[in-house]
Amino acid sequence: MSLPAVWRTRKQRYSLVGEVCSKCGAKIFPPRDVCPECSKPAQTPYSFSGRGVVYSFAVVYQASEEFEEYAPYAVAMVKLEEGPMVTAQLTDVDPEEVKVGMPVEMVTRKLYEEGEGGVIHYGYKFRPRVG
C-alpha cells in the first residue's frame, strides 16, 4: 500500500477504529460512511474492543513478496464481538493450535517493512487471549 494510503488508514490498522451508525446502532468496520445495514450516513468513530472469535483460518506457506520473511503464518477471519468480520493474521500461536471458534484478541504488530531503509507498516493481528 502506498504511503498516503497507509497514513489514511492508520487509526483503523493500529486500533480497529471503525464507525457506529447513529440511526440503527450497527457497528461498522472498516468505516465506510454509509451504514451497510440501514444505508443511512454513519460517521461517528467507534473503537472496537478487539475481542473476537475465529470463524475460519488458513496457513500461508507461500506468501506475497512483502510477507515472505514471515512465512509460514496463519491468517483468519475473525468475528468481532460487536458484529463485523475482519481478516487478519494470527500471531503468537502455532498453526497446529488454531481452531475454528477459538477466542482471540487484537494486538498491533509489524506487518512488513519496505526494505531496511523504508517505512514500517504496523497493523492488527489476533492472538489467543492472555491473562
Place this chain on the structure above:
Amino acid sequence: MMRKREVAIIGIGQSKVGEHWDKSIRQLASEAIVSAIKDAKIERVDMLYVGNALSGELALQEHLGAAIADFSGLRTVEAYKVEAAGASGAAALRLGYLAVAGGLADFVVVCGVEKVTDAPAERVNSALSLGIDGEYERELGLSLIALNALIMRRYMYEYGYELRDFAGFSVNAHKNAANNPYAMFRNPITEKAFVEARMVVEPINLLDSSPVADGAAAVVLCPMEMAKDFQAKPVRIASSAAATDTLALHDRKDPLFLEAAYLSARRAYEIAGIKPEDVDLFELYDSFTIMAALSLEAAGFAERGQGVRLAMEGQISLDGRIPISTMGGLKARGNPLGATGVYQVAEAVLQLRHEAGPNQVKDAHWALVQSIGGVGSTVVTHILEGPD
C-alpha cells in the same frame, strides 16, 4: 430489458496455455485473433474488446485495445481493454455481446490475453492479489489463494468434509486435459497425489491451485441472422448476465455463498428460458476446487454444502450428470487470467459444434459458462446454445 438482435459466435481461435518466452503480449493476442478471424471467414471487424487483468503490472503495457488492434491487422478499429480481475475475458465477451445485440456493431472480435512470464514469479504472485481488497485484505498479509483457503476451511468445518473429498475436481480436470492440445498440463493425477501434494496456503495445496501462465484466445461475434453466411455451425449466445458482490470476503453476508454467481446464473437461465436440468455442460471457474464446489451450488446443480459430493460421486465427468472442465478447466488447461474467460467460451463452442473429439459430451446442446473475478466479487455468466 429487450435485446434487439440474437448474437452468434462464428469463429474461435486459441493458443496453447503455457510459458511463451518467445512471444510478447501483442504477438500472443494477434495469433489468437488471426486464427479466430480465419475460422469465421469475416472480412470486416467493427470492434475489438480485449479481456486482460494485469497487463500494466506484468507486461508493462497498458492501452491494450489500441496496442493489439494495431498488431492484429485491425488498425483503425475501435478497441478497448476490459478488466474485471479473473472475469476479464468473460466481461469482454459480455461487452462485445452487448454491442452486437444492441445493433451497434455487426462483427466484433473478443480476445482474452495474458502475459505473465515477463515478470518474476514473486511479482506475479503479488499481482494476483490486486483483485482483492488492498486496504483490508492484502495489506494485512492475505492473498487471493489465502482467501480461497479461508472459504475452504470453513466449508470443510460446516459440512464435515476432508481434503480427499475435493480430489475429484482436479483429477477430472487433468483427465480431460489429456485430449486438449491447448492445455498446459496434460498429465493425469491421482487422488493420492492430490492428498499428498505440498501445501500452498493450507488447506489449498499445489494440486488444488490452477496454474497461472501465458495464453490468448479469441472469438468472433456477429448477428445470428447473418451467421450462416460465415459458419455452418454458429453457436447462439442465448443469454449474458453479470453481477458483483462485496470486494472483501469478510464483508459478505454469507462467505460460503457466491451470491454474484447465483444472481448472474439465475438471470442467465431466465433470459435463455432454461433450467439447470437442461444444461449439458458447465465450464465453471475452477481456480480452486472450493470455487468449483460453490459454483455448482450457486448455479443450482447441488444444495448448499453438497457441491463437493458431485465430485465425490463422479457426476462431474464427461458422462456424468453435469460435466465440468470438459477440456481441462482452469486446473489443467490452465488459467491465463484475463484470457481464461474466452478459453472457456471457445471450449464450450467446440462442444456445441460437436468438435470436442474424445472429450465430446454426448448430444451437447446447452452450455453454461461462468467466470469469477477476485473471490466472487464479479461473476459473468453466459449460456450458449448449439446449432442443432
Place this chain on the structure above:
Amino acid sequence: MLLKTAKPVGIVGYGAYVPRYRIKAEEIARVWTGGNMEPPVREKSVPGLDEDTVTIALEAARNALARARIDPKLIKAVWVGSESHPYAVKPTGTIVAEAIGATPYVQAGDWEFACKAGTEALQAALGLVGSGMADYVLVIGADTAQGRPGDALEYTAAAGGAAFIIGPAEESLAIIEASCSYVTDTPDFFRRPKRNYPSHGARFTGEPAYFHHIEMAARTLMEEMGYKPQDFAYAVFHQPNLKFPQTIARKLGFAPEQIKEGLLVGEIGNTYAASSLIGLTAVLDVAKPGERILLVSFGSGAGSDAFSILTTDRLPERQALAPSTRAYIARRKEVDYALYVRYRRKLEME
C-alpha cells in the same frame, strides 16, 4: 540532590509486556562453548518476527491505560525510552501516541540513555505533571536488545516493555515521594550508529559503572529522605543478570525477600530500558496499600535514577484490570538457537 515535584504526583496506571518466546542460556552455551559456561540467567525472552520496540511499548501502554481508566486525549506526553527504537529519525512515541488515541495535542519525542532511558523519561514526566503543565504523562521503557553472537551479553539481551501513566497523587495507585539521579561520563557500554551490536568494557561495567552509580543514587535518596532499607517492603534494581542486583541489594542492606518479587531477569533476561521498570510492575501486581518501594535503574554511559514509591489503597482494585506481568512470563514457547537467529534477524540475507 533530591528531586521533589511542586504538586504531588504518582502512578495512575501501569502495565507490562513480555514476548512469548524464550531461549535457554544453556542452549546458547551449547552453540558457542560446548556447554562450558555458567549461565547468568536461566532463559531470556525473544521477540517474534512481527514485534519491535513500537509494538512492545504499545501493548504495555494499553495495559497501563486499562488500569488508569483515563481518557487518552488527556495524556500530554508519550515518552518512550529505548536503545532499539525502530527508526533513528521518527519517534516511537508518535506511533504509540496515535495508536492509543493521545494525538494530536501531545509531546512524543524519544529518549535514549541505554538501560535507563525509561526512568530518564519518568523523571521528566514527574516534572511535566508535577509542575502543573500536564494532567497525565505516559512513560514507557521498552527494548528488543541485540546481543553480539557468542558474546557474554548474548545470554541476557532480551525484549520487553513497561509503561506508567503519571498523574495527580489524588488519583494514584502509588505516589512518588521523591527521586534522585546520579550521572557521570563513564564509557562502560556504548554503540556507534553504524554498528549492529554495542561494545562493552567487560569487568569495567561492574564497580565503576553499575555498582557505583546505583549505590550513589540509592544512598543519596535514602539519606536525604531519612529512610533505612527496613522502611521499604520492596527494592527493585536494574537487572542485567541475577548476580549484580543480588550483590548491590546485599551491599545496601536489603534482604533477598525484598528483591524477590521484582527480580525477573532469571526468567526473561535483561529487557534493557524496561529492566528495572518491569520489575516494578511485577511488584505493583502483588503489593498491598501502604507499602514502600525503592526503584533504582542503571543506564550505561552512565547513570542511575532512584525513586521512592508508596502504594495507596487505590492499588488493589486496579491490579486485575490488565494482565499481570507474571501472566506474560508464564506464557512461554521455547525456541532453539537456529530459530532464535532467524527471529533476531542475525542472518545476512543478501
